Amino acid sequence: MNILITGGAGFVGSSLALHFKNKFPSGRIAVLDNLKRRGSEINLQKFKENSIEFIHGDIRNPSDFEPLKKAWDIFFECSAEPSVLAGLNSSPKYLLETNLVGTINCLEFAKQYCGLFIFLSTSRVYSISPLREINLVEKATRFEVAPNQSIVGVSPSGISEKFPTDLSRSLYGTSKLASEYLVQEYATTYGLKSLINRCGVIAGPGQFGKVDQGVYTLWVARHFFNQPLKYTGFGGTGKQVRDLIHIRDLISLLEKQVQTQTGLEAPTFNVGGGNFCSTSLFELTHLCQEVTGNRVEITNEKETTPVDIPWYVSDNEKVQKRFDWKPKHTVKDLVSDIKIWLSNNQTLLKSSFC
Numbered sequence: 001m002n003i004l005i006t007g008g009a010g011f012v013g014s015s016l017a018l019h020f021k022n023k024f025p026s027g028r029i030a031v032l033d034n035l036k037r038r039g040s041e042i043n044l045q046k047f048k049e050n051s052i053e054f055i056h057g058d059i060r061n062p063s064d065f066e067p068l069k070k071a072w073d074i075f076f077e078c079s080a081e082p083s084v085l086a087g088l089n090s091s092p093k094y095l096l097e098t099n100l101v102g103t104i105n106c107l108e109f110a111k112q113y114c115g116l117f118i119f120l121s122t123s124r125v126y127s128i129s130p131l132r133e134i135n136l137v138e139k140a141t142r143f144e145v146a147p148n149q150s151i152v153g154v155s156p157s158g159i160s161e162k163f164p165t166d167l168s169r170s171l172y173g174t175s176k177l178a179s180e181y182l183v184q185e186y187a188t189t190y191g192l193k194s195l196i197n198r199c200g201v202i203a204g205p206g207q208f209g210k211v212d213q214g215v216y217t218l219w220v221a222r223h224f225f226n227q228p229l230k231y232t233g234f235g236g237t238g239k240q241v242r243d244l245i246h247i248r249d250l251i252s253l254l255e256k257q258v259q260t261q262t263g264l265e266a267p268t269f270n271v272g273g274g275n276f277c278s279t280s281l282f283e284l285t286h287l288c289q290e291v292t293g294n295r296v297e298i299t300n301e302k303e304t305t306p307v308d309i310p311w312y313v314s315d316n317e318k319v320q321k322r323f324d325w326k327p328k329h330t331v332k333d334l335v336s337d338i339k340i341w342l343s344n345n346q347t348l349l350k351s352s353f354c
Ligand SMILES: NC(=O)c1ccc[n+]([C@@H]2O[C@H](COP(=O)([O-])OP(=O)(O)OC[C@H]3O[C@@H](n4cnc5c(N)ncnc54)[C@H](O)[C@@H]3O)[C@@H](O)[C@H]2O)c1
Pocket: 006, 007, 008, 009, 010, 011, 012, 013, 032, 033, 034, 035, 036, 037, 040, 057, 058, 059, 060, 077, 078, 079, 080, 081, 082, 098, 102, 120, 121, 122, 123, 198, 199, 200, 201, 202, 203, 214
């Protein structure tokens, strides 16, 4: 099995590279990354130790794919400017050139050289205003979705693929949705076998979390290193809810997808931890205290940014049925596994999180 991973030095890409090299030791696993994400360079040593090929390249440049012109069974497209805040107070140029033009370069390459193209998309393709209009009930530790909803695609099971995408959704979400459309066109026009996974929050060991991306891993790390935190938006109480998917659960799904050979004209799936692995920041704080034994100062900022949403839980029904898969790791597993990673690599990781 030969596997190419763009953005392969990042959190998801590097976890995939190491997993598949272990599973297919004689396969060729290659990673292309421009190392823009802080921390991604730390993975290069592990690539060397595991005979994973690394190409220091940029998906914005078609010529950077030159050394990869061979047949690949699978192409995982994991590169991105993944911040929902990108372009808000700065130019969106890098975001659009990577997340949109870069996808076109990946697709052009994939249509010639790759068997199956798996695109890592995001729950951020759903429109912000209807997400903010969902009927919620404020409980002691979190917002909960009310049983009666007038918007299509939302229920107590979460947000399904039917939820509206037709209104504004952040520059990041729009760049991903536009890329999804292109993946579909390459599937129908050129017969490129492909799959689209709209992931909710992905978390776990190996993630260099920051405030605008990977905040749940950051939350654990700040507790571990005794650093202050802040609840932001929705009254500053930390009751906003997300579902989290453990990187190991995502990998177990991708492994099943890799084995699939039919019905691959770019079907789209919501993928997340679902209600089973959902948390508010407030609840997460208590888990972090329990697991790390530390209590840190948490201030609050009541003001909500234009791209923030109070509740998002993935309705996994479609992907569960299609691939006979479901997430197995709880929020507590996630916090514990992140803590173990931090504690085993304290010196290396401290400067990344403090
Ligand atoms: N982590 C999450 O919570 C989450 C949620 C939903 C979707 N996703 C999607 O999953 C994918 C992987 O995310 P991640 O969490 O691993 O992010 P990450 O930032 O850890 O990894 C992305 C990698 O892409 C690289 N990169 C950025 N611009 C590049 C370019 N122009 N050329 C080559 N490489 C470039 C970065 O250096 C980084 O190593 C992304 O497409 C992201 O949008 C992530």
